[in-house]
Amino acid sequence: MKNKELRFTLLLLLPVALVLFAYVLYPSLRTIIESFSSKEGFSAATYDTFFNSESKSNLEALWNSVYISLLSVFLSACIGIPLAFIFNKFDFPGRGFFSSIAILPIVLPSLVGVMAFMFLYGESGLVPNAIKDLLGLKKVPFSIGGISGILIVHAYTMYVYFYMTVSSTIRSIDPSLEEAAYNLGASRLTVFRKVTLPLLTPAIVGASLLVFMTSMASFSAPFLLAGGFRVLSLQIYFSKVNGNLQMAATQSVILSIVSIAFLLFMRWYQNRKDYRMSSKGIGAHRSEVKNPYIKWTMVLIGIFGVVVLLLPHATILLLSLVPDGTWTWQKYPTKFNLNNFLLLFNEPRIWDPVRNSLLLAFIATAGNLVFGVLTSYVLVKRKFIGKNMLDILVMLPWALPATVVGMNLILAFNEPSVFTFGNILVGTFWILPLAYFTRHIPLVVRSTNAALEQLDDSLEEAARNLGAKWFYTFRRVVLPLVMPGVLSGTLLAFVQAVGEFPTSVLLYTLSNRPISIEIMNQLRMFNMGQAAAYGMIQISLIGIVLFISNKFLGVKAERSL
Amino acid sequence: MSSITLDAIAKSFGKVKAVHELNLEIKKGEFFTFLGPSGCGKTTTLRMIAGFYYPTKGSIKFGEKDVTRVVPEKRNTGMVFQNYALFPHMTVFENVAFGLKVRKQSSSEIKRRVEDALKKVRLDQYMMRQVSQLSGGQQQRVALARALVIEPDILLLDEPLSNLDARLRDEMRTEILRLQRDYGITTIYVTHDQVEALSMSDRIAVFNAGVCQQIGTPKEIYNNPANDFVASFIGETNLIPVTPAAADAGTIRLNWNEDSGKSLVLHNYHQGKWSELSSQPLSVSIRPEALEVLEQPAGENTFEGKVEMAQFTGAALQLFIRIGSRLVQAMVLNNLTLRELEEGDIVYVRFPEQHMRLLPRVMGEEEHEE
Ligand SMILES: Nc1ncnc2c1ncn2[C@@H]1O[C@H](COP(=O)(O)OP(=O)(O)OP(=O)(O)O)[C@@H](O)[C@H]1O
Ligand SMILES: [Mg+2]
DSSP states (O other), X not given: OHHHHHHXXXXXXXXXXXXXXXXXXXXXXXXXXXXXXXXXXXXXXXXXXXXXXXXXXXXXXXXXXXXXXXXXXHHHHHHHHHHHHHHHHEEOTTHHHHHHHTTGGGGSOHHHHHHHHHHHHSTTOHHHHHHHHHHTXXXXXXXXXXXXXXXXXXXXXXXXXXXXXHHHHHHHSOHHHHHHHHHTTOOHHHHIIIXXXXXXXXXXXXXXXXXXXXXXXXXXXXXXXXXXXXOHHHHHHHHHHTTOHHHHHHHHHHHHHHHHHHHHHHHHHHHHOOOOOSSOSOOOOOEEOOOHHHHHHHHHHHHHHHHHHHHHHHHHXXXXXXXXXXSSSSSSOOOOOSHHHHHHHHOHHHHHHXXXXXXXXXXXXXHHHHHHXXXXXXXXXXXXXXHHHHHHHHHHHHHSXXXXXXXXXXXXXXXXXXXXXXXXXXXXXXXXHHHHHHHHHHHHHXXXXXXXXXXXXXXXXXXXXXXXXXXXXXXXXXXXXXXXXXXXXXXXXXXXXXXXXXXXXXXXXXXXXXXXXXXXXXXXXXXXXXXXXXXXXXXXXXXXXXXXXXXXXXXXXXXXX | OOOEEEEEEEEEETTEEEEEEEEEXXXXXXXXXXXXXXXXXXXXXXXXXXXXXXXXXXXXXXXXXXXXTOOGGGSOEEEEOTTOOOOTTSBHHHHHHHHXXXXXXXXXXXXXXXXXXXXXXXXXXXXXXXXXXXXXXXXXXXXXXXXXXXXXXXXXXXSTTTTSOHHHXXXXXXXXXXXXXXXXXEEEEEESOHHHHHHHOSEEEEEETTEEEEEEOHHXXXXXXXXXXXXXXXXXXXXXXXXXXXXXXXXXXXXXXXXXTOEEEESSOOHHHHHHHTTSOEEEEEOGGGOEXXXXXXXXXXXXXXXXXXXXXXXXXXXXXXETTEEEEXXXXXXXXXXXXOTTOEEEEEOOGGGOEEEEOOSOGGGSOO
């Protein structure tokens, strides 16, 4: 009966709402409260310090974050958009191969990517030194570090957002639209300005905001490359390390406000204009490049691009083969073997972080799987009041920078609470899986939503009509059909958990330190080889998972972002 | 197998009243059709019977049992969905076996009954196929087999043929009827295709805008429609809005509303029926095939007209004849008695009394065709 349905919805909703409240909303509220409370009670002193202090270090960090983000957007767009055009509008030898290589930066976990760039282009990096020696220069011709380093790493990893969103839009533009414009007498330029560009605008704006938010939240690049340069996400970490929790909370609140403002702007923009294409399934016509000079120039540029894109991966592989202590004063490594990998299996101290990472990621992801499926089912298939609120709560961890998520958890669970059954989580094993879980709620829910929305309601009704109870229907009809979508989200959450650095560095303990932390430690001890070997493990894991998703679940890597 | 009683059921979605108070009794083993234009509440009624919606008011009984608030999985109805709703991750066999598995039948029993059901729909050689590898008509038959194999008390079919092409539709119509007779199962069939309804049903309920207009056998509904909506929805008809001018001793004179001076006379009209009707707005309905097209004037209820269009359809000649401000449609059998009629010819149209139906007018003027 009607009330029965309602009660059932409530029954499903209750655990979902409880988890979201306890681990998403409550920690955020704790941070806000903490930012206003000093020993004497309520006080906005830290906000005052933030905006008005003599040193201006915080304001400077905020400003740096914003302008680095703006520049990252610009650089990523400059690389991503032209690439999308070249690969989707023209046909030339090797196009398919180049275009699949173009998304490879996403298989580099952020910390490993930054590390690779340091070894490649840093002060003592391989490339500048190689050029110096080849040309017989006195000094290295260039090297990255500080802002330039951060920007280059951002451009390298984030152009992919532009590349993928613009590519998929170009592919979905019905070629007859452009043909119609030509047919009406428009010139190439007019067609581009009046037809193509307006159709691409939503994709470009969407990607811009995404890149902006990602680089506002970016932690690994500044952490390794910033030098004395301040950005807000890093300031939070320093405040926490220095024990100034109120300041860390204040900085978190301000960083969140900027991020959430952008998220809201993005939602508003996406709802305002909807240029969804009315015709579907028409592949864009690619024009074949006829002129041999242009054709082979393109191929050459393509090959050069592939080399640049793959150099970081190659560097990590190369370094991982360099045994520790054999590359100290020499300019180039001289000795290569599999020692670093062998150590992994022979030396428990070296193996521990790998085991920890896998275990932590497994626990978190298992939670994500169960919670994600339940939440998504409630959101997509059940009717109730307050759905919008729930939706916003689900998306919140996505809008919050990782550092902020970490801070939220610290401030909420460094004291006993009902949500932890009276335990203190900070400093225990369980805080890290909880952090990974919280971070990846949106990812799994969104990919499950997509699958569930595809699922026709009448299938569920047919099953019930044949006499199946709700749970049987769910198990035998709903789950098998949405499994590919669920798994692709879950697997992605798993690899991201394995590579996660910002929350790990805030929350780890000695006994549960994950790979990323060990990479940091090995770098501090100048054990490049061992650090790179850990990096290789992360890269291989991501590679394997993407391969599985692509091969067996029919999921395109670009769709999972 | 069981009878169905709908007792004053109504369903609203927010402000939209999808079904107004509906009273209906469907007998055991009957083939009953809901017929009506799009959006008139057929699916809503069917879904209330299946248990996917609960009525806002009223009650539903299967036999003696009140099922108004019983969950769908406890009703033992077999439903065939418009889009078939076959489980895409299962084979034909697994789809059909689903309901039996839920009922915890032994696997040998399941195998026997599924094979039996698939044989009945002539799909036994497709047992191990994935459902996506079947044609539309075959999928349709799997859906039927899946609904029938659980031996439901009631079979519910929601426009099951609307996704098929015309030829397949004919074939499936016979197939469904054959299976229904085989199983002798109480069946509700939803359609907006009147030919389908007339040719298949024991009885039909005609819906319009959430209100049931008439319930009856196909013959009753075609020959004695309850009002002008039913008359025009079922088959072709000419509707002439009229106002009674005089009525005494069984003779009624009806003036055409739009053409002063033209009127129809009925001599043997039933007195009791007349007293029911006389206070309402009225229309005369007459089917095209009942109009007589003559070359000479021939007494009462005959009007001069001009042929505006003549279409030869093989078996008959379809004529559109202008009488005053009205365009009436007539159908003359191609039996070579009439001279060749052409557009612009003057003819005389006779309205035979026994074919005229005097009906309450429920449709607004704008809903009339032409
Ligand atoms: N779930 C719903 N929520 C709101 N309104 C609904 C819902 N289902 C149906 N309606 C409305 O109720 C009315 C009747 O719908 P119903 O689906 O029963 O029509 P139908 O006779 O089956 O039409 P069709 O031949 O197009 O299938 C329509 O006006 C429809 O818009
Ligand atoms: Mg319907």
